[in-house]
Every structure is written in structure tokens, then in C-alpha cells.
Amino acid sequence: MSQFARSPITAVLGPTNTGKTHLAVERMCGHASGMIGFPLRLLAREIYDRVVRIKGEANVALVTGEEKIVPPNAKWFLCTAESMPLDREFAFVGLDEAQLGADPERGHVFTDRLLRARGFAETMILGSDSLKPMLRALVPDAEIIGRPRFSTLSYAGAKKLSRLAKRSAIVAFSVEEVYAVAETLRRLRGGTAVVMGALSPRTRNAQVEMFQSGEVDYLVATDAIGMGLNLDVHHVAFASLSKFDGRRQRRLTVAEMAQIAGRAGRHQRDGTFGALHEDGPNAFTPEEVLNIEAHRVKPLEKLFWREGEPDFASVDDIIASLEAKPAHEVLRAAPQAIDLAVLKRLADEQWVRDRVRSPFMVARLWAACGLPDFRKLGVDPHTRFVGRLFGHLSEGRGHVPHQWFADEIQRLDNMGGDVETLAGRIAAARSWAYIAHRLDWLEDPHHWAQRTRAIEEKLSDALHASLTQRFVDKRTTVLLRQIGANVSNLPVEIGPEGEVSVEEHVLGRLEGFRFTVDSAARAADKRMLLSAAEKRLAGELRKRGAALAQASDDELFLVPRRRPGPSIGLPATGARPSPGNIEWQGIEVAYLQSGPNLARPKIVLDRALDILD
Incomplete structure (x- = not known):
């Protein structure tokens, strides 16, 4: 080399x-x-x-x-x-x-x-x-x-979600905010892909593929997008400029802003960044914009350090070495991480101290404490879980019992539930996958690694389907892509029963001159579907209007209207004819009202015909 x-x-x-x-x-x-x-x-x-x-x-x-x-x-x-x-x-x-x-x-x-x-x-x-x-x-x-950047990164100002261009990524800093932005984009733009660090690679790849293939034009992500994930993003919009860093809610540093904004524009293609807010705490300051565009970041003054090769002589020795102060002036002792917090809590248990009387067992305890809190339960619940795990690792042959492992992952083998439920099961599955990949923690680690992987993949597929169902309205996406197209080229189809569809996605039903939105559409989408369909049905409605105007008298029929029947509990006296409807091809187009005399009734057009020019 x-x-x-x-x-x-x-x-x-x-x-x-x-x-x-x-x-x-x-x-x-x-x-x-x-x-x-x-x-x-x-x-x-x-x-x-x-x-x-x-x-x-x-x-x-x-x-x-x-x-x-x-x-x-x-x-x-x-x-x-x-x-x-x-x-x-x-x-x-x-x-x-x-x-x-x-x-x-x-x-x-x-x-x-x-x-x-x-x-x-x-x-x-x-x-x-x-x-x-x-x-x-x-x-x-x-x-x-x-190394210089291959392309230019420039500030595009603040834009609302409704005005973001296609191929935009919107970055949020909490799961709740990601879901809220995704839901809004589903209503406004037909859908979005979702990428979060907590997703399994399988779910993440499936979501990214929707964006990369153009099935959806927007992507909502956490700041995981800033860590080198390569996507075809033209613009990065910040939903907010603060995040919870594990200790407090704080504003992003310029370096963090630049890291995320830099996902826009890859290789030789320029990119842009901006915010969703023009004013307030979630808006960029002029200084931040200048520094991001010029790639100027504040030099680091310290790095966090913890002993990487702790002393396993005893429980007290390992804790002391992990809490040791660094010798170099630019290093700072790391805040207590959850693995050390769990270790210190378990060290207070006498049964734990009774089992860690050798460096090998101290190392084994520390390895168990290294199990990440994938479920974000907090120190106390996670300590109980790790304690139970170490109890098995420190007795008998030192293996996790087959039945306990099997029962726990069997509970996770359930593909039902909403996005949050499935994501929670995947987080739990990651804990068991971590255990299964420790070669000396199970009697047959290869078998259980395959089993946990299979469950995670099934849950990932279910989560992808759930995310897509919740945040992608394919019917709306199709409509939005047709906006601005020549009406004569739009693939609007009207079925034999009057069903109106675009590229096999049913929008509603056209009965005569009246369009009714599909009852399965969400309430927030009905106004948009109604407006979109009416614009695209203009040609069909004009054709029907012209045919009605040229219809002969023989094609028009007077159909008597009937008054409502008697109320409950009253004797039936029969309904009496009233002024009638005028129908054409089975469609009500007008009705009669009283005129100057019986020979000259007033003809009133049905309101559905108001849509005609």
C-alpha cells in the first residue's frame, strides 16, 4: 500500500x-x-x-x-x-x-x-x-x-413546511417532534420517510429507499442524519435549534448545526439549509449562518475521558479506576455514564460482592453493566434488569437460562400495535440481541442470535409498514405530483359505478354532477381531495353539461317528489305527491317550485350544476 x-x-x-x-x-x-x-x-x-x-x-x-x-x-x-x-x-x-x-x-x-x-x-x-x-x-x-467541501452550502432562509421544496430533509430533536412534523407533511405533501438512530438498519433502509426512489419527496430525521448517512438531500430544514443532551435542554452549537446542515448537497451538487421559523429561539442568527456557510467552527477546548483499561482486581478497584481523574490538561473526567451508575448500585448489594471475588468475575460484572439501556428505562429499572442478568452469569455454568431467554423474546414476537408499540419492542429486542452476541453468556449463542435477529427483522418490517401507513398517504402523494400538470394528460379514471380514481387510488364517487369524497379518507384530507378532484374532473363535467344542454325534451323526466312519511306513533295516512324533480339519465338536474300559476311552475337548477361554467 x-x-x-x-x-x-x-x-x-x-x-x-x-x-x-x-x-x-x-x-x-x-x-x-x-x-x-x-x-x-x-x-x-x-x-x-x-x-x-x-x-x-x-x-x-x-x-x-x-x-x-x-x-x-x-x-x-x-x-x-x-x-x-x-x-x-x-x-x-x-x-x-x-x-x-x-x-x-x-x-x-x-x-x-x-x-x-x-x-x-x-x-x-x-x-x-x-x-x-x-x-x-x-x-x-x-x-x-x-480537506475542503466538494460543493457549496448556503442559507436559504426560513420556510414553512408547506413551502419546502422537494428533496428536503427536516431535522427534529425528539421522537415526538419527528412524528408531529411527519404527520403534518403527510397532510400537506402526501407523506414522508422517517429516519431515527433508534431504527433498525432494516427499517431505516426501507424508509430511505422510499425517499431515494422518489416514492416520497420528504424525509424527517433526528440528528442521526448528521453522522455521515448519505442521502440525496437538496435542502436541510431545522424544525428547532435546541435539543436535550442527556442533562439539559440547550441550543445546538454551530459545529452541530454545520454537521447536520452539511447533509444537503452531496459530491459536486450544492446544497442549502434553513429553519422552519424566521423569528424566535428556533431561528438562525446572522452569525450562525455566516459561520455555517464558511465552515468555521469553534475549536474544542477539552475532551471527555475515562479509563479505557480499568483495574479488575476488585469491585472497589474498578470503580476507583473508572472515576480516576485524567492526567492531561485538555482532558476532563467524563460525567457518570449509565454503565458506571449501574455498577455502583450493584456494588452495594452484598450478594454481588460475594460473587465477584476474582478479577474474572469483576470483569464479567463490568461486561454485564455494559448492556446499553436500549429501552431508555432509567438507572433503577435498568439496574434491576442487569442484576438479574448477572445473577445468571455468576451461578452454575454462567449461562443465561434457556427458558428465560426464550420466554422473553417470545413475548416480543408480536407484530401488532402502533408505531410506538413496535418501536418499543424493537428496543427490547436489541437488549436480547446484545446478550445473544456475547459468546460466553448463552449455551447456544449462535442459535439465539439468529432467533433475535429474525424477530427484529419481522418487527422492523412491521414498523416500516406502520410508519408508511401512518405518514404516507399514497393517494395524496399521487395527487400532489399531478399538481400543475396539463389536465388533458391527467390519468383520471371514472369507473362504471362512478368511482373516481387516479393511478388506481380511489378519490371518491361522481354521481351526476356531484363528487363525494371517499369515506375512507381522513377528515383533514377531505377538503384537499375535493378541491383536487374537482379541478381534474372539469373536463368530464363540461362534457356532461354540454350533453345536458343539448338533451331533447324526450330525455327529461318529471318525477314526483314525496313528502316525508308520518312521524312515529301517528297513523299512516300515506304520502302525497308534491312538486317534482326533473331528471336526466337518472340524475336529478332541477326541481319545480310554485310559480305565478299552476301552468307556469318555477324551475330551479340543482345546486350540483353550480360547478359548471
């Missing part, structure tokens, strides 16, 4: 759309072996699929908390940062989005990889320009290489 830089350690820094990840994959594939750590499972999976196409499935591994595909002869590993196997040797090692070392929640993981993960031939650190002072302080031997 030809040398890329003078130093075996290089840091490739720059804004989004500079080809950093592509360069790292290219360099890795040029070596005999390699590994790259990514911030998201979704991104690791995306790059894994790309490398498989280059190197073949038998030679490539995917290692994340919930998913492990490790062929016996795998040489190239794509991992989440937390799951990088640092005990293995690789010719090439890469770390993506290394500036996340400044993140209070996960920063200590990225800082540890920045300091310890090395390839014996080449190491490549990828990240934002903000990382430069940290690299000079912590990795002075690294050669820093800057």
Missing part, C-alpha cells in the same frame, strides 16, 4: 461532504487488514455493505452491540466505536467523527479510541476542524490534513 502521508498517523479534518469516510474506506481496503469505528450502527452497516461489495462477504466483519457478523477469515472490520475489538491487530485502523470525544454522554469512548486504537501500518482519524487543537495536544505525531 502506497504511503498516504509522512506520518503513520494522519488526521483528516474538514466539514461534511469532503470525502473523508470514502478516503478511509479506500485506504483500509488497500491494506491486508483493517478496522474503522463509526458513531452509529446504521453507518457501520452502510459501510459494511459497501466493503462487502469490494472484498466479498467472507472477508468482511460487522461488529456492533446488537449485531455481529464475523466470518472465520474476516480481515476488514466495520464497527461502532464502542464495539471496536482493540485486542486484535490490524494493518489499518480508522476512527470516524472523532470530535465526538467532546460529547458528555459518549465522549469518553471516542477519546479512548483516539488515544489507544492504532493500526500497525496506518491510523487515520476523521473529524471536524474543531478537533485540531486536541490532536496537537494529545497526538502530536499525527499529520493533520485538511
Whole structure:
């Protein structure tokens, strides 16, 4: 492999759309072996699929908390940062989005990889320009290489959802906000794809495919979109500019704004960004706009750190090492993460201390505490779950009981429920998938890994269908795509029973000159469907109007109208004829009213004919 830089350690820094990840994959594939750590499972999976196409499935591994595909002869590993196997040797090692070392929640993981993960031939650190002072302080031997953005990113101002152009991504910072924006886009634009970090790769890929293929023209996402996910997005709109970072609600930093906005415009195509609000706390300031457009980000002043190789001599020793202060001045002790919080709570239990009298068992306890809280239950409920898990791992043969595991995942094998229910089951399935991928936690881990994966895939398919049903109205999408088209070219069809459809999507029924919206349509859509159908039925209505105007007297019939029958409880006296209706081809087109005399009744056109010119 030809040398890329003078130093075996290089840091490739720059804004989004500079080809950093592509360069790292290219360099890795040029070596005999390699590994790259990514911030998201979704991104690791995306790059894994790309490398498989280059190197073949038998030679490539995917290692994340919930998913492990490790062929016996795998040489190239794509991992989440937390799951990088640092005990293995690789010719090439890469770390993506290394500036996340400044993140209070996960920063200590990225800082540890920045300091310890090395390839014996080449190491490549990828990240934002903000990382430069940290690299000079912590990795002075690294050669820093800057890369410019391939295309221009410019501010397009604030636009309401109703005025966003096609191929826009709207970024929100909570599940509730994502769903609210998606629901609004379904009503206004016929539908949207939804992408969140919590989605399984299968659901995410299915949602993205709807957007990439043009089935829907909009995408609503959490800030997971900023972590290198490659999408055909022309414009990024921010639904808000603040988020909850695990401790407090705060405004996004310029670096975070730029990371997300930079998803617009890929390769040589320019992109734009903006907000949904022109004023207030969710609007960009002029300074923020200038900094984002110029790719100027504030240099980082610290990274979070926690001991990456804790002392397993005893429970007290491991806690002490995990709470140790960093020696370097640019490093800060990481806030207490949930794994350490769980460890400290379990350490207060006497039964736990009785079972961790050797370094091996301390390490096993720490491994159990590393089970992520996928369900976001909080420290206390998660501690109880981990405690039960460790109870099984620390007794008998040290395996999770077959029956407990089987019963728990069987409860999850249920495809019913709404979006929130299915997403909750997938989160629970991820916990069991994590357990199944620990080779010494189950008697038959391969079997249970396959079983949990099958359930997650079924739930993912059900969630994709549920998301599509909830946030994509295909009938409305078809109509909206036809807006502005020549009426004579629109594929409006009227069936033998008067049913009106566009591309096989039923809009309603045309009875004479009166159009009635399909009763299955949502209440919020009826006005739009009525308006759209009337515009597109204008030609048919004019044709019927002309035929009525030219109709002979023999084609018109006077049909007596009947007054309402007697009320309940009154004797039936029979209905008496009243002034009649005038019908043409079985359609009521007018009715009679009293005129000057019996020989000259007044003819009143049915209101349905008001639609005619």
C-alpha cells in the first residue's frame, strides 16, 4: 500500500461532504487488514455493505452491540466505536467523527479510541476542524490534513413546511417532534420517510429507499442524519435549534448545526439549509449562518475521558479506576455514564460482592453493566434488569437460562400495535440481541442470535409498514405530483359505478354532477381531495353539461317528489305527491317550485350544476 502521508498517523479534518469516510474506506481496503469505528450502527452497516461489495462477504466483519457478523477469515472490520475489538491487530485502523470525544454522554469512548486504537501500518482519524487543537495536544505525531467541501452550502432562509421544496430533509430533536412534523407533511405533501438512530438498519433502509426512489419527496430525521448517512438531500430544514443532551435542554452549537446542515448537497451538487421559523429561539442568527456557510467552527477546548483499561482486581478497584481523574490538561473526567451508575448500585448489594471475588468475575460484572439501556428505562429499572442478568452469569455454568431467554423474546414476537408499540419492542429486542452476541453468556449463542435477529427483522418490517401507513398517504402523494400538470394528460379514471380514481387510488364517487369524497379518507384530507378532484374532473363535467344542454325534451323526466312519511306513533295516512324533480339519465338536474300559476311552475337548477361554467 502506497504511503498516504509522512506520518503513520494522519488526521483528516474538514466539514461534511469532503470525502473523508470514502478516503478511509479506500485506504483500509488497500491494506491486508483493517478496522474503522463509526458513531452509529446504521453507518457501520452502510459501510459494511459497501466493503462487502469490494472484498466479498467472507472477508468482511460487522461488529456492533446488537449485531455481529464475523466470518472465520474476516480481515476488514466495520464497527461502532464502542464495539471496536482493540485486542486484535490490524494493518489499518480508522476512527470516524472523532470530535465526538467532546460529547458528555459518549465522549469518553471516542477519546479512548483516539488515544489507544492504532493500526500497525496506518491510523487515520476523521473529524471536524474543531478537533485540531486536541490532536496537537494529545497526538502530536499525527499529520493533520485538511480537506475542503466538494460543493457549496448556503442559507436559504426560513420556510414553512408547506413551502419546502422537494428533496428536503427536516431535522427534529425528539421522537415526538419527528412524528408531529411527519404527520403534518403527510397532510400537506402526501407523506414522508422517517429516519431515527433508534431504527433498525432494516427499517431505516426501507424508509430511505422510499425517499431515494422518489416514492416520497420528504424525509424527517433526528440528528442521526448528521453522522455521515448519505442521502440525496437538496435542502436541510431545522424544525428547532435546541435539543436535550442527556442533562439539559440547550441550543445546538454551530459545529452541530454545520454537521447536520452539511447533509444537503452531496459530491459536486450544492446544497442549502434553513429553519422552519424566521423569528424566535428556533431561528438562525446572522452569525450562525455566516459561520455555517464558511465552515468555521469553534475549536474544542477539552475532551471527555475515562479509563479505557480499568483495574479488575476488585469491585472497589474498578470503580476507583473508572472515576480516576485524567492526567492531561485538555482532558476532563467524563460525567457518570449509565454503565458506571449501574455498577455502583450493584456494588452495594452484598450478594454481588460475594460473587465477584476474582478479577474474572469483576470483569464479567463490568461486561454485564455494559448492556446499553436500549429501552431508555432509567438507572433503577435498568439496574434491576442487569442484576438479574448477572445473577445468571455468576451461578452454575454462567449461562443465561434457556427458558428465560426464550420466554422473553417470545413475548416480543408480536407484530401488532402502533408505531410506538413496535418501536418499543424493537428496543427490547436489541437488549436480547446484545446478550445473544456475547459468546460466553448463552449455551447456544449462535442459535439465539439468529432467533433475535429474525424477530427484529419481522418487527422492523412491521414498523416500516406502520410508519408508511401512518405518514404516507399514497393517494395524496399521487395527487400532489399531478399538481400543475396539463389536465388533458391527467390519468383520471371514472369507473362504471362512478368511482373516481387516479393511478388506481380511489378519490371518491361522481354521481351526476356531484363528487363525494371517499369515506375512507381522513377528515383533514377531505377538503384537499375535493378541491383536487374537482379541478381534474372539469373536463368530464363540461362534457356532461354540454350533453345536458343539448338533451331533447324526450330525455327529461318529471318525477314526483314525496313528502316525508308520518312521524312515529301517528297513523299512516300515506304520502302525497308534491312538486317534482326533473331528471336526466337518472340524475336529478332541477326541481319545480310554485310559480305565478299552476301552468307556469318555477324551475330551479340543482345546486350540483353550480360547478359548471
